[in-house]
Amino acid sequence: MRIRLYHAKILAMENGFDWFEGEVWILNDRIEQVIKGTLTDVTESFDQQIDCMGNLLMPGFKNCHAHGPMTFLRSFADDLPLHQWLNTMIFPAEAKLLEEDIYTLMQLAILEYIKSGITTSFEMYFYPHMIAKACKDMGFRVVLSGTVFGEPSGVKDALHTLESDYKIFYQSHPLVDYRLGFHSEYSCCKELLEGIAQLSQSLKAPVYMHNSETMDEVKACVERHGVTPIQLMNQLSMFEYGGAGHHLLYTNEEDMDIMQQKGIFVVTNPSSNLKLASGIAPIKDYLSRGISVAIGTDGPASNNSLNFFKEMYLVSALQKVKYNDAAAVSPEQVLTMAVYNGAKLLHLDDCDCIAPGKQADLILIDLLKPNMQPMNHLVNNLVYSGSNDNVLMTMIAGKILYANGSYCDAYDVLSVYEKANYIIRRIEHELR
Secondary structure, three states, rough: EEEEEEEEEEOOOOOOOOOOEEEEEEEEEEEEEEEEEOOOOOOOEEEEEEEEOEEEEEEEEEEEEEEEHHHHHHOOOOOOOHHHHHHHHHHHHHHHOOOHHHHHHHHHHHHHHHHEEEEEEEEEEOOHHHHHHHHHHOOEEEEEEEEEEHHHHHHHHHHHHHHHHHHHOOOOOEEEEEEEEEEEEOOHHHHHHHHHHHHHHHHHHOOOEOOOOHHHHHHHHHHHHHHOHHHHHHHOOOOOOOOOOOOOOOOOOHHHHHHHHHOOOEEHHHHHHHOOOOOOOOHHHHHHOOOEEEOOOOOOOOOOOOOOOHHHHHHHHHHHHHOOOOOOOOOOHHHHHHHHHHHHOOOHHHHOOOOOOEEEEEEEEEEOOOOOOOOOOHHHHHHHHHHHHHHHEEEEEEEEEEEOOOOOOOOOOOHHHHHHHHHHHHHHHHHH
């Protein structure tokens, strides 16, 4: 399949944030050519030619922390602090999930992702084979994360599951990859953490986890082990091959020294952290130290939407308030987090910009909407003014999954909605 996208403003993000007018040619799943200027006589043959009508073509967003199948819990357990929310509402409902439920619930998340311009998500949830199947069937790019947890009696099984899933899913499909991960320090015994660190070194693989999300979490870790979660994991040699912490709201200078030395990424999830009253991450401090930051939506149970424009806005706006500094984090820094840093965190170097040979994971942004006019500053408009309504097209691996307000013809959208509603009604009945 060969596609020509022409009459576009192109924000390639290969070398900064200067945009240019031109066109992009796609051959199968890759970018074939990026052409500056207007071609007046094209003799090449294409299967499809799309006039972008002066709108913005850019790389897709990377959602670096998500629990997509938690769509069934959207608006189900609101207005509670994190640990009460998890233990009294979320965990009991999740215990009622069936394996086949995950497929439908992930489909629902994908529909929301691509409407928001998200072309990759980093999914931490149960039944990874069902998440992978949903993504492959719908043409969506996913990186799966381990989500093990448990007490000493379950360490052997947890480590077996983690290693087995790694071997099954790591670089298993053009759209599916896998990374080592576990839920959190507070949900794992020390023996399991030690085993994960050893597995990471054996596989030479980075590790990802929820980390330092609340003050109580950090305090309890210090009471158990005498050190913070970051320091404990470093003592266990868990970060020898890098990785990332999801949230990282409460870190001290020693934590940040470790993160800087070991190349640990931060994945900030501002909407979820606000809604659960967890706090605001010190993003400005991380950036000042050269610590890379990416962005996640977290799950739709704690967000409650999977809207990446909202996350980008909040990343910048919250830092202004936290530091009493209107220039604390710039729109360019936020867009770097959303695209380039996300690709680097996920080790998807061929998805980080628009350039020949890169993956054709592209989005087209409607600039002919009131919220994008006038064009005083394109990147500022994207971060401060953009919304899902501005996403005209989402393309992943050279296939158009969403365009002009409609989904790919292969998607049975209404059936997904119907099945998702059935799942939560069934679970509610079982919980009575």
